[in-house]
Amino acid sequence: MVTKMLPDPLADFTTHSPSVSLRFIMFNQRIKVSELLKLDPNGQSVTVMGWVRTFRNNQFIALNDGSTNTNIQVVVELGKFDDALLKRITTSASLKVTGVIEPSLGKGQKMDLKATAIEILGDSDAEKYPLQPKKHSLEFLREKAHLRFRTNTFGAVFRVRHALAFAVHKFFNEKGFVYMHTPIITASDAEGAGEMFRVTTLPMDGTAPKNEDGSINHKEDFFGRSTNLTVSGQLEGELGATAFGEIYTFGPTFRAENSNTARHLAEFWMIEPEMAFCDLEDNMNLAEEFIQYIIRYAMENNREDLEFLATRLEEEEKQLPQDKRSELGLIEKLEFVLNNQFERITYTEAIDILRESNHNKKKKFQYEITGWGMDLQSEHERYLVEKHFKKPVILSNYPAAIKAFYMRQNEDGKTVAAMDILAPGIGEIVGGSQREERLDRLTARMKEMQIPEEELWWYLDTRRFGTVPHAGFGLGFERMVQFVTGMSNIRDVIAFPRTPGSAEF
Ligand code: 4AD
Ligand code: MG
Helix, strand or coil: CCCCCCCCCCHHHHCCCCCCCCCCCCCCCCCCHHHHCCCCCCCCEEEEEEEEEEEECCCEEEEECCCCCCCEEEECCCCCCCHHHHHCCCCCCEEEEEEEEEECCCCCCCEEEEEEEEEEEECCCCCCCCCCCCCCCHHHHHHCCCCHHHCHHHHHHHHHHHHHHHHHHHHHHHCCCEECCCCCEECCCCCCCCCCCEECCCCCCCCCCECCCCCECHHHCCCCCCEEECCCCHHHHHHHHHHHCEEEEEEEEECCCCCCCCCCCCEEEEEEEEEECCCHHHHHHHHHHHHHHHHHHHHHHCHHHHHHHHHHHHHHHCCCCHHHCCCCCHHHHHHHHHHCCCEEEEHHHHHHHHHHCHHHHCCCCCCCCCCCCCCCCHHHHHHHHHHHHCCCEEEEEEEHHHCCCCECECCCCCEEEEEEEEECCCEEEEEEEEECCCHHHHHHHHHHCCCCHHHHHHHHHHHHCCCCCEEEEEEEHHHHHHHHHCCCCHHHCCCCCCECCECCC
């Protein structure tokens, strides 16, 4: 048996000779296009692999491997390759190309990859390939979500999404938070809003075991009780925080709310930090620092993609009437958020501003400002951030009646220590609060809201054994990705959106 020596992985990049044998090179010994484009092209031999974006004049292949939106231009010298091979270089065919890099003679790119060997890894029938090398609408691409990552827009969006997710972990890791994996299947409704997807293995054909009153008997179900997909990891997160001090979750959450809007998903990802020894103000400070941190990370690491998305947004907004366009470009907006503190006002102040606004006086709100106690609609939130303050706003101390049972009751007897962060163009991006740590107050509130104590005995134990002031919040990850990428529909920032009536792919 002949044992081959593994090649020096750098050999090909250091040699100036294109004639180095590639015979022993492992299949995936390739350079990513993003790395390749950083090199000074002076005859190095390299191998790239990717998908054909376009093939012009039987000579120029724009090859993309997903590491960047910038394609490498592969130059196919006339007469050097078989016609049969060239015919197979079609849009979205996958190729392995070896060649040498040289400064490009053409405009628009820094280097050419002059091909010495081309291998077709996978053919792509140009007649049948669903995406044409032209601009498609976002709606059309949503129906082709399995292929839309191969477009520039979605390439940029999902690389930025990745960077933001990475930055989330980096931020909390640097602060010493413990990453906690809370369960996906639960028996509790953390938000008490009843918007849950049921989880059951009982038959759906009417033969499920029933109680005497005709309701389904979940004692016979898989978990011996009725269960659902989690709407929030917060309650379990509080158990972690009251042991580790500071934890965060980052996972999928599910809401069966029938909201067909550009900001709602039935399955979305949420980041929920929970901190012991922390009050409402500490909570707001952390949320603001966190949002700025992850934006800064994307600005520093994904500049090219963000600039692409900024241009895309500018183009898209040209279709809109002047007063509907953003005042700031995407990059300027992000810079503004980094360089300015969020506005902090109470719910009560917000109601006053809304009531006194010209917008209200001219009856331009679809939902009337009825006064203190009303729940804010997204048009009200957006008025505050986009028209009045023109920056992110943290609203605090909401009426207890419109908030969840676990929020800390303020001394005024009518508000709770809640906070929402509202972002321009998005509306609510964060919801959080200081938690009610006083057992008697908490159980009294649960009684009022008809939440049975027996179901949350484990949650109440944290208040029985060494209770502490604590607080936390939830950031809707997709809304954050929307804010940073400027994508107006939430369906375009998650790989495979789940929304009412739609769960394809
Ligand atoms: O305001 P919410 O419902 O708060 C909670 O779930 C708390 N347990 C969080 C906590 O204090 N730990 O949801 C938090 C955030 C919202 O501000 C919003 O950004 C996002 O989650 N969100 C959604 N995102 C997409 N689609 C939906 N249907 C969403 N519902 C909430
Ligand atoms: Mg909320």
